[in-house]
Amino acid sequence: MAGRIRVGIGGWVYEPWRGTFYPAGLRQKDELAHVGQHLTATEINATYYSSQKPATFAGWAKAVPEGFRFAVKASRYCTNRRVLAEAGESITKFTGQGIAELGDRLGPILWQFMATKKFDPDDFAAFLKLLPASVDGVPLRHALEVRHDSFADPAFLAMARDAGAAVVFADHDEYPAIIGHDVGFAYMRLMRTQAEEPAGYAPAAIEGWADRARSQAQVGDVFAFFISGAKERNPAAAQAMIVALK
Template identity: 35%
Template sequence: MADISVGVSGWRYASWRGDFYPPGLVQRRELEYVASRMTSVEMNGSFYSLQRPSTYLRMVEQTPDDFPIAVKGGRYITHLKRLVDVDTPLANFFASGVLALGHQLGPVLWQLPPNLPFDEERVGNFLGRLPRTTGEAADLAAGHDDKVPEDRSLVEAEVEGRVRHVLEVRHPSFSTDEAVSLLEHHDIGLVVADSPGLWPHLERATSDVMYVRLHGHTELYASGYAPRSLDRWADKVRGWHTEGLDVFVYFDNDARGRAPHDAVGLLDRLAH
């Protein structure tokens, strides 16, 4: 059976405290609270820097066994290296503790910068290097360098399973059949990115994952989603689920604290 997972992109935001988070809730219990109200979360700290195995282990300890955790790939790979010469950076990323999530590992999100146009060779070479099982990820992780010290690395997979990847594109040149076909060939999900007209909005199923990132209805990272808009998204999610796709939806409109409320609102609609 296909699954539907709904949550937020990140969870440590000061503006949520005393609003979505109850007054007095200690910071170390914020993820636990998110997991009590939602069905998944997207970790975005991994985009900015390499994490530690202990970080991922704490996430497992604070969430239910059936709570998938999507992980955002490092910007060093996507924005600085721009997908080129990334074997060691990929090894470092997977050695930094990702495998500690075990069966809770959700899709790995790779977000491309807006100034990176579609190049079939560049993108195809990158997609072809991505590990598709936790065993392959462990083998890749073993090639890490000293950016991930041995005492802060994890290069073994205790749980054998799939590693699924999704790609969020932000350059209009990806709005082509060629780009879609390349993702289909590599079995990589194409992210549905809802932004206020800034980036391509593509709703094409290129794998068995439909991954949605809602960045704000009218104002990037800030505006909330009106009830009618949430109704429409609920209808879309039900449709993709009926098609047999695993659907992951993450709200990223966190600047004014709307993300968690919108996530709960969408879940309420999907429950009825």
């Protein structure tokens, strides 16, 4: 059965979106609801920097419609460390902070690693074993964003596949575009939007991302996020891709 394709942006609080993506005069507390009306997913970035309260996650879930999904960026204390095998306590704290309150609005967990982090097979294998399959009865899906060329290694790809974790495909000037095995869902981060393009990417490029998503959706859900680059263009890029998918 084909999966669903969800397209979004990073976060929802960004001043340059006010008066462009967000209508002039829209209250800041209504911005997430606006995202929910016009896009189908967003990444929560605040969780990368600090813990949030369960009530906060519950409020976010209520602000968006059925079918919308939040990808949750894992705490930097889990991934920005020399020995990943020692991340257990941080992972438990992150997953236990209240993300289960998102319920059926919860998408994948994004585990982002610094560009200087190299592939250490033993250490990374130990890290993957620390990732829980669920929290408070809510199933978890894990996506790994690695940014060093050493991860373009069949051993890493097999390790991620065996753990059921997706390897994030990154469109970026410096990070490697690593393609992982099929694990039932796919995750793309598209980071080269340009200010001179009204929709961030040229129309042909948007169509190309839509085609890629359609192909991946044949085997599972797809999450595509327009991140960084010319950030002011990212909502327009996401909306253009949603139109291209129709």
